[in-house]
Amino acid sequence: MRDKASWRILLLFLCVTSFQVAFGVTDSQDASALKSLMSQWQNVPSSWNQSTDPCDTLWDGIQCANGRVINLTLPGMNIKGTLNDSIGLLSELTHLDLSSNVDLGGPLPASIGELQKLTNLALQGCSFNGTIPSEIGNLKNLTILALNSNNFSGSIPSSIGLLLNLDWLDLADNMLTGPLPISSATTPGLDNLTNTKHFHFNKNKLSGTISASLFSSKMSLIHMIFDSNSFSGPIPDTVGFAQKLQTLQLDNNKLSGNIPININTLTGLYVLNLANNQLTGRIPSLSLLTNLSLLAMDNTGLTGQIPRGLFALDQIKQVLVNNPLCQYAKYSNNLYCQSQQKNLPPYSTSLANCKSASCTGTQKLNPRSCTCAYPISGLMVFRAARFNDISDSNKFQEIESSLWEQLKLAPNSIYISDVAITLDKYIEANVAIFPLSGANFSTSDAIRLLTIIDNQIYIAPEMFRPYYFIHHQDQLPASWGSSGKDNGTAPQVKGTRCFTFEELKKCSGYFSENNEIGQGGYGKVYKGYLTDGVVVAIKRAAQGSMQGAQEFKNEIELLSRVHHKNLVGLEGFCYEQGEQLLVYEYISNGTLRENLVGKDGVYLDWKKRLQIALGAARGLAYLHELANPPIIHRDIKSTNILLDESLDAKVADFGLSKLITETQKGHVSTQVKGTIGYLDPEYYMTQQLSEKSDVFSFGVVMLELITAKLPIEKGTYMVREVKTAIDQYDQEYYGLRDIMDPKIVNQAKNISLRKFVQLALECLKDSEQVQMQLKVLPHTRGAQVQPRTPHTLSQLPVPFQLLLDVHSAETEGPALAPLLNATDPLYPYPYPAHYIFSLSALFVPGSLRIQTDWVQSV
Template identity: 35%
Template sequence: MSELRVFWLRVVWAISLLLVAVDCQSTHPTEVTALRVIKESIDPENSLSNWGPGDPCASNWTGVLCFNTTKDDNYLHVRELLLLNLNLSGTLSPALAQLSYMEILDVMWNQITGSIPKEIGDLKSLILLLLNGNQLTGSLPEEIGYLPNLDRIQIDQNYISGPIPRSFANLTQAMHFHMNNNSLSGPIPPELSRLPLLVHLLLDNNNLSGPLPPELSEMPRLRILQLDNNHFDGIIPPSYGNMLQLLKLSLRNCTLQGPIPDLSRIPNLAYIDLSNNNLNGSIPAMNLSDDITTIDLSRNQLTGTIPPSFSGLPNLQRLYLFNNSLNGSVPSTIWQNRALNSTVQLTLDMQNNNISGVSGGLILPQYVNLSLQGNPVCSNGSLQGNASMPAFCGSPMALISHLQSIPSNSTDNCPASCPSGYELAPGSPTPCFCAAPLFIGYRLKSPGFSDFPAYFYSFEVYLTSGLTIKQFQLDLNYEWEKGPRLRMYLKIFPEFMGPGTDTNVFNRSEVLRIRNLFTQWAIPDSEIFGPYELLNFTLLGPYEAIDPRPSSSSGISKGAVAGIVIGAILGAVLLSAFASLYILRLHRKKYHAISKRRRVSRASLKIEGVKSFTYEEMKRATDNFDVGSEVGQGGYGKVYKGILTNGTVVAIKRAQEGSLQGEKEFLTEIELLSRLHHRNLVSLLGFCDEEGEQMLVYEFMSNGTLRDHLSEKYKESLSFSMRLRIALGSAKGILYLHSEADPPIFHRDIKATNILLDSKLISKVADFGLSRLAPVADMEGVVPGHVSTVVKGTPGYLDPEYFLTHKLTDKSDVYSLGVVFLELLTGMHPITHGKNIVREVNIAYRSGMIFSVIDAKMGSYPSECVEKFVTLALKCCKEDTDERPSMAEIVRELENIRHMMPESDSQTSDYIVTKLGKNVSPDQSSSSTTKNPYVSSDISGSDLVSGVVPSITPR
């Protein structure tokens, strides 16, 4: 009887599902009406020709993207309106407010006129408001300031006038204000300082006036402040030197007066443009960041000498001081000891000052452009007879602004041209590969550099990583535009997958995937490259027939849907009638079996040395996970410093909700880590898996990460002997993973932030979240040479062969460790502003200038030992995996170098210099703490420059 009741319940459920399924395929009538009104208002040329018959969501109207499921009213609703570059004109209709669930409004690059309707302020779900590149007039509606979820507002390149509404200070979720190139007037509201998340404030090329609000310095996350070509009064507020997150400050041609504020406290400032103002006084002796690429103080009233702080800036590209009243000499230390080449150049424009000479040497390196025309030094005869005088005193070199490209692999030897719509893929590893590219117009709106070639490699990695394609699939040309902005013409080629495969074109889903990454701002922002915008996405050749609009449903009619659903449900009902009894009988038995397996799994984790902690114990250890106990954060959650009841200090990785691993994966990770016991590996002490929580408990490493000790944050730097000892310890830990762990393990994410230092500065390898078991022998006893896996890791440390082939080997870890060795030797980051550490050290090594890149903070060192260490590091980073040494060979060579050291240096010191510069006994622990290093991230665009992992939600 019970089985019969279950059967009829299923029949009733099926009929209800059928009725809902048939009815739910329609768009809400109010939104259908609104879309028709919007078309009448915005589309006099009938570009939206399919906005007529059928249902907007079910029939896939151009640019109308709907939610995939119905809301509580059983209707579909519009989620996005993507109408960029469709030759639309007319005006924006107030009927937009009827699309009440809409999250993205994108009408970029059309010819829309009229004003922005205030009714847009009713779209409480709106995240992206993208109106740039039109002919909009009128003022900004105050109502926009009450959109609770707005992340990005782009109105640039219109004719919008009037003030910036004070209500915009209510946009507490906003990260991007792009309102440049309009006619906005009045002062900048100081209330904008209340915006907690704002990253980019672009207000250049308007008619803004009044004083610069000092309160803007209170914005905690502001990275770019770009206010060029406005009409402000007064000075640059001294408080702007407190914008600790700032990367770019651009106040060109703003009628500003007074002195230049001290910007020394801004740790990562990369771009300063204060040119064409009325600034006076001397240039402050600022301690500028090593990241600085551009300093433009030209066309002011500055006096005094060129400060020595402009020397020793490793990434400086432009120093413009022309048209001031500076005196004294130009210090040649500005360009000395710089690794310059055809892509890394330095331009110094000192024209029209009172400069009397060049101190420290008159030999001008090949890739330095110095102009002193209009200074006494070019007329008083002090440079007479010097071969560099024409370069010093001649006309300055004109900046190249025409279309440029980065050379790719040559295709000159390919025998024939490609069919129409296809091109030779210049970067493809397959010779003479004809493929159909996607053509994309792309622009960097506020880059943090002046010369692009030096940053090409970083950009290539950043963009291809964000698009999840290979680097050789990208080809580009570029040109600088007024702003300065960097326009790019991108070609993205398919990847050749082998003979007999049709891979010279992208399929439709891949075309839409790539397009949506651009249109939804799903490519993370980069600090050095700044905000970007999509100008066009052109489908030519074999792609012309592809409908580029996003699809939200199949477009099948209601009748067809009903027929399909009826047939499916009838089959399901009959099947369920026979299966119900069987399932009911098995249910209880299965439940008990699962419970038993779970108990057995947990019992198996009671391994010696690995404790199962309770949730309450974790709460007590961290003072209820108090924010003061936080020492790090990653994609999985947060890391806390905890103190157990027995006084043991630990690091607790706590997975955040939504990132919990499956039960099997979590137990497997604990079992794996519990088997690793080595002096140079961070120890797992225990775990917690209850109350819906997953936590791992590690020993706490009081001296932080190796990367910390190589940075400027430590007053005392590591000596060469200390660095060698750290390298040897790290190598021994990895050798244990490769050869002694059972089974062996490939770490897959070796980097300087995953090498930790304890209170005695003993190095320990950490973070096995990406690790993979090495391959085991097959039936015939043959051990495969690699593991095929998805590429994971961190840009700059990734083995190039692994990246291209997805074949992970022990030599992949060797490559990553080689990069760490180069960091130890030079102090450089793996990738910094387009400089790849492997390439830079190789260039210096081959040119006989290797000691020019050795970290000066290391102090004195035995040159022979350093040379051998460099040679070993570069061998580890060979592109050919067969040319790299094994971990055993690396350990042996490091031991040999250690034995070569003078006896006083090769022995462990009786005292260890801590990060505070104090001498402590090796038995003592440092009482200070640093950001916990148990935080790691997979490959991403935001890793390329800063290590920050931005959200990949639309921005």
Template identity: 35%
Template sequence: MLADPFKRLRNWNKGDPCTSNWTGISCFNATEEDGYWHVREVLLLDMNLSGTLAPEIGQLSYLKIFDIMWNQMSGTIPKEIGNVKSLELLLLNGNQLSGSLPEELGYLPSLNRLQIDQNGISGSIPKSFGNLNNAKHFHMNNNSLSGEIPVEISNLPNLVHLLLDNNNLTGHLPPELSNMPRLLILQLDNNQFTGSHIPASYANMSKLLKMSLRNCSLQGNIPDLSGIPRLGYLDLSWNNLSGPIPTGRLSSNITTIELAHNSLNGSIPSNFSGLPLLQRLSLSSNRLSGSVPSTTWQNLSFSDNATLVLDFRDNLLSDVSALLNPPANVTIELQGNPVCTNSNRLSISHFCVSQAQRNDEKNSNEQIGCPPHACPTESNFEYVPESPVPCFCAAPIEVGYRLKSPGISSFSPYETYFETYITSGLNLASYQLDIDSYFWEHGPRLRMLLKLFPQFDNHSNTFNLSEVRRIQELFTGWTIHHSDVFGPYELLNFTLKGPYANMVLESPKSGIGMGAILGIILGAGAVIVLLSAIICLLVMKRHTRYHHGISSKHLLSKSPIKVDGVKDFTYEEMVLATNNFSRSTQVGLGGYGRVYKGLLADGTVVAIKRAEEGSLQGQKEFLTELELLSRVHHRNLVSLVGYCDEASEEMLVYEFMPNGTLRDHLRGKSKEPLGFARRLRIALGSARGILYLHNEANPPIFHRDIKASNILLDSKFVAKVADFGLSRLAPVSDLDGSAPDHVSTVVKGTPGYLDPEYFLTHKLTDKSDVYSLGVVFLEILTGMRPISHGKNIVREVNTAYQSGTLSSIIDQQMGSYPSECLDQFMKLALRCCLEDTMARPSMAEVVQELENIWKMTPDCDSTPPDSVSISTGNPSSPASESYNGYGSDHISGVVPNINPR
């Protein structure tokens, strides 16, 4: 029994226990003095831990580092953390925490870094945070914070990074933020500062490197920011800014200028020319007029891998100032300008068509001319790509790494600079680092897989224990020096496998147990020995599943599945694709299980849906979806890449949809609002996919779970229907040609989308899918949820339509729309949702009506869009962080608590 175990702390013994397995790392640094244990550091990175944070954490009164990043912790942040006055690093990002931020956090005098990003934390930012005079890093992005940015934060003398993007903040932008003497990055994207202007005082931020205010509902003029001497990245896109573009010359450090999707007018000024580091200038979707400038790239010296993108699409540009003859490194986009239709110049015609999608990604694994079997890859050894000694075979440490707010929009020209930056920070030779892969994620953020190799001259092909510990401490202690170009980073995982698997980085010198500390941190109960045993079993189980998954593949009683024409992946391939199903790769969660974004060995980006272990529901849906998707193929149905059916694992591998789900876009989780034409195109594509299921699949298929989160969008916003786990085959005709018109089955589906007739009678028909799709159409037009605060979308829209107040419920994010086309679309949606099943249109009629509406819609081709699209799954495209369309949040065999109309 531990008596007052955390009462006194004197010194931090670096030799205290820190263990690692290949899924994550866990460290507890503590010392014993006079019979008391003193805890200094708690590190539980990517350990797949769940539970809540207990108030007793306030007893760790000498704790300096508390790091539980990338786990599954839930509940609230206990206010008792405010008692830990020694705390310097509070790293809670990548969990499922909720509730509000305790005001007590604002009284931690030593706090240097606060990271709560990627949780579900709500409420306002406490004014007490203005007391954190030692704070340098506030990373609070991707939560649900609301209210105004407290002016008190502007008093912080040392803050360098203020990341509050992707929240629900409102009010005005505080002009006082310009008083912060050391602020380098101001990132407030995707908030709702409705009616606010960009304060003129922001032009006085003398240290600022990056200003990102994308999609913040800002209005007014753009202030002249030419006085910010080191500004390298400016994003003011997707706002309501107006007036001309300031003519002051921006900093020579500028790499990215994003002013698209505003109401800017006037001509394109000449101050954009001669910027030596410029990579991207985006002025699309404004009201700019006059000539297309031909001087922007002049006096620039392009290296082999440097590029410049000039995006002037969808403006009022009517002429060119001179001959457009840019070098090959420069891309100009002019589509949607009068100059493309009014000019007879052949010299500009190729600038008026869609450019090929540009990738800024790397997938190595190239062959380097060494004997293919001389390096034991099955033991995690590989050839060091840049080794000074040819064919040096060694075992790397793999590091999942992400730039959270980079000051660039193209990485290729900076790759060598980045390698120097990392290796110097880790005190490694340049050849010891290989950037195995990198790609852009939504944000934009840049994600990488780094491989670190041991030195050749130590006559060993593995790192020794002290080197692994040293490198791990440099990453987890945030001691790698700051980079102006690359901005703040985050450690996603620190993967030790092969010869490093389950490495004990230091033998425990103290008798305090992992379970004891976890018991206090997680509030897991009084029986510490039992808790320790559970943790050990979980770690051993994950380790055993990886190392013995292949050898035990067919030892279970169930027969393995073989499907012709569909790739059968091994469990090991799925592990490698997802960094062992790291929390950082999870993009969805539903009743079936979790969904991960994966990178296959051939560079293909995929979505991997993994059934929860032992889930009978998951197994049934796995078999259903595998059976159906392996034999249906249509441009508007999500494609099945393969599956994994190994031991107790069942996974489905799909093409990755870079633009996420329709639900994400309708809920405002994307930076690009959907206009009417795009919404209509998505509706038409969805209807075509379902029509194929009803009329062309053999036998026909009833989907049974159509909803906005099951409609995925590829890189070109082509709609693809997903999630066939609940689908049922339609009745098959008898020999005499007769067949029932329904399938009798228990009710399954998602509340709000369920056909009332199916709900009451348990009779599933093709018109049940029509009803569900009609609800989706209503969502597309109104942005409303199917059920919200007891209100049903069908009832609400019918009421508004009959009372003549329809315009009051149309989604304002849609922008302008043709009234007649919208009215026809709304009538069709309501017909689909009629209570009388027979009165609803068939899916063929739905498609025909949508095609007619498309022909009526201005600015659309007279021919309905052919949705043929090859989705590359390009990670550089804007991607949603949620892919619930691959997961499922439906009910199963349960009568929903809703009132049918």
């Protein structure tokens, strides 16, 4: 009871300054939508948590602006489930990428049409079925629509013809039927899409004729890939209007009639594939197609004379096999009527430098470092490659280098294997992408890379375009065991990297003294530089501080799920060769203690100190209330609060904390941990651990922000010194001027200082006083104020007014603006039986009017 009441004080303090912890910065509709989607999905990233705020706690794959979700990108995350109607509530969404989640399926909801700000819709490589909803035509801002490699059936909705900004339209590899929709007086059609550069309709069951109305001189079309359908009738002459065409693939259909003569006017063509149709007549002159790299007309029924000079380009050969004209004696022995296959082996990235190295399990050998790792891997398919020699190392090395350059990876970190030509005459290859360091990619890095590839941000070399990529649903387990190899018991840490001990040795200068930046009870902390230039802090456990293997695993699995902007982020870990190491993000401005003492180039004014208190309190509140299970820090102090480049607070060292369940709260600890001066006396005396232990320590830090003094300094206890100095009648400095940090004496005064000190003292309430209150309360019926349900700021009960100073509205007012703009919060916590402070404020530029109403409840 006492623990909860004391902690509520700190939570209520957060409410007066920000609603972010209690209600989140995410728009309530967006938060509800995401949590509804989450309820339908399995294998969501570990950062997704029903009790946390998506925008405030950095859910993987979520990007926000002003509290609204604008990007939802989770490609290749092995998500299982369906996409429900809640997706339509994310009305500010501009990018939706759920591609390469093969077990994500079901019908595509009609509510997708509500996302009218959407520019990218990437759902390829999933298992969606049913018809494509006509409401998709409402997405007028779409530039990329990728629905390929699913199980969609029915016809192509004519409403797609309304997507006039579309650049990429990919409906390939489904079970779509019927003709291509062409506009009429009452309905739109594909012929309206004059800005679209890519029509990818291959590998469906589309039928009917290819309408002459589809083409016009206004078209921007460069890739027309219609192969492997059941189109019939002639190739329309109007195809010659599409003067920007580079790829025309009509093979494996039922097309008949003559090849249009005006194809010869498509001088930008690189690929012309008409194979496996029912064409007749002669081959027209193609003399103007000087850029042509691949020509295929085999098995089409062509007869008559072959135009002179057709095969002037060396690479255009073997294209007329199984045509009647090849039966003539004058042609039968020519190369273009013979099927010639090279016997050279297909290309594969060389592993010669790795000699006899090999990997076990699902790990793969990184060609760059010859170490074992878990790459991002998948099948890359090139539907209109401009060559057919899959042994050509120069070409595949070009795509390797383009991948690592554009993905910002290390040279030679791409491995290509199993290159083949499919029955559809596509070229496909398995591509493995290896991390810069560590054994696997973090979840955020994997999302970043897959988004670049899936959304055509990666630009392949011209001879390979267009491509698509289907990610293999590989698990990315962390190495675990003394040898660094996966033994099947790896913790679930997709959000962090598993580092080898050798990697961390090198990046820390072999744990040199020059790189040592701190030391604590757990061990030493070193600054490290990863191979990609990222700076990290490496905490190396001393021999006497190491946990058992299972305990260390459990801790890492939990910490990988803890994400908050006011907590130092865990980047990875290492557990091998008898070592336990945690790798954290590096925080550039050091500890709060260092900055209070005086760090070169850093000045902490009163407003910044208030913001630091707020940030640290938010991080601590997250650990206590939103982490699952909750975490008690046990060592809150100014050296465990770090300041980043913006001097925002981040709580550190919670990785060495105590995880608690409801049944463990208040249990007797076998070992008291903490730092003298910050340590809760009740915890020290009773050894009963609770969140109040952290709240007490935080109260000490708050007084340290005012005085800049250590808790125990020159034999004086700073908390007692503050309590003794307090003068209720000193309206300006509350009696603390002589012990305040001189740097803020002229800034921190009046109401804002008084309320800050009062809140700190609430956190420091003596154990005896709290126990007396707990004994009295049950016998004072009606004395305790009953909770109300606040809906606006003016109804929100809070214990103290912080940040507001009626004598300095010009200074403090702007900091309050976000608070005053917050609306419709529902504060879920019961109010403590101390003071209820009702605040209603009207913020007017240049002034601030405050009304206060104090109610004594005990």
